[in-house]
Amino acid sequence: MNRSPAKNVGRLILDYRSRTQTVNRPCDVFINHRGVDTKRSVAGLLYNHLTRLRLHPFLDSKSMKPGDKLFEKIDSAIRNCKVGVAVFSPHYCESYFCLHELALIMETKRKVIPIFCDVKPSELRVMDYGICPAKDLQRFSWALEEAKHTVGLTFDSLTGDWSDLVATASDSVIRNLIEVEEEQRYRLWKMVELLLPPEMEDRCCVSEMFSLCLYQRNKKGRELVREKEKQPGEREGVAVLGFGKREVRFFFLNSPFEQ
The missing domain is CATH 3.40.50.10140 (Toll/interleukin-1 receptor homology (TIR) domain)
Structure with missing residues (x-):
C-alpha cells in the first residue's frame, strides 16, 4: 500500500530526530x-x-x-x-x-x-x-x-x-550498568551534601533533583564529578569546583534536565 506524501515526510522527520538524538x-x-x-x-x-x-x-x-x-x-x-x-x-x-x-x-x-x-x-x-x-x-x-x-x-x-x-x-x-549507576549516585550525593548550605533542610527535594540529574544524564552533573575527582586531596568542594554555594544550589534546583 502506498503511503501519502504527508506520512512519508513525517516519517523522514521522525527518523532524522531519532538519528540525531542517537549521535548526540x-x-x-x-x-x-x-x-x-x-x-x-x-x-x-x-x-x-x-x-x-x-x-x-x-x-x-x-x-x-x-x-x-x-x-x-x-x-x-x-x-x-x-x-x-x-x-x-x-x-x-x-x-x-x-x-x-x-x-x-x-x-x-x-x-x-x-x-x-x-x-x-x-x-x-x-x-x-x-x-x-x-x-x-x-x-x-x-x-x-x-x-x-x-x-x-x-x-x-x-x-x-x-x-x-x-x-x-x-x-x-x-x-553492570545498574551497579555503575548506583556507584555514581552515591558519589554524586556525597558531593551534593558537601556543597549545599547547611540551612537547606529539605533533603527530599534535593534527593529528587539529584536523581533526575543522574538518571537523565545531565552533562553538567558529570562535569562536576570529573572536576571533583581531579582534586582528591581537597576537602572543600566549592574551592575545587570554582562554584559558590549559591551557584551550586541554583544549578540543582533550576537547571533544565535532558529528556
Whole structure:
C-alpha cells in the first residue's frame, strides 16, 4: 500500500530526530571485538539486542559514519561509556585496534564483560611482530591479562546457542550498568551534601533533583564529578569546583534536565 506524501515526510522527520538524538547521546556499552571473527555473529547480534532494549551500544560498523576519525571517535566512545564488552576470538590479538581499545577500557577503569568466543583465555597472548612500540606491547599485555582474570562468558559456535549467549550477555550488561549507576549516585550525593548550605533542610527535594540529574544524564552533573575527582586531596568542594554555594544550589534546583 502506498503511503501519502504527508506520512512519508513525517516519517523522514521522525527518523532524522531519532538519528540525531542517537549521535548526540553518549554510549552506554562499548563492544570491543575483532570484525573478521565476530562482527556478523555475536558482536552484531548483541548490538541489535541492546538497541532493542533502548540502550545505546557502540559498534564501529553501526555507530560510525564516513568522515569520522577512527581513534578520535572510538577513544571518545570508550571514555564516555559505562561498561565494556570484550569479545575475544581466534584472531583478536592480531589486531592493533582491538588491543588498543581493550587497553583504553582497562586504563579508564570501566567495568568489563569478557566473552571468549571459540577461544580459551590461555590461548590469548600479544604477539610481537617487530612493528609495535615496546610501550604499546606492555599496555596490551597488561590489559589482556586483566581481562583474562575477569569472570566472563565462554562460547563454542559449533555447539552453543546464539540466542542464549546474547540473552546472558545482555543480562550481564544490564546488571553492570545498574551497579555503575548506583556507584555514581552515591558519589554524586556525597558531593551534593558537601556543597549545599547547611540551612537547606529539605533533603527530599534535593534527593529528587539529584536523581533526575543522574538518571537523565545531565552533562553538567558529570562535569562536576570529573572536576571533583581531579582534586582528591581537597576537602572543600566549592574551592575545587570554582562554584559558590549559591551557584551550586541554583544549578540543582533550576537547571533544565535532558529528556
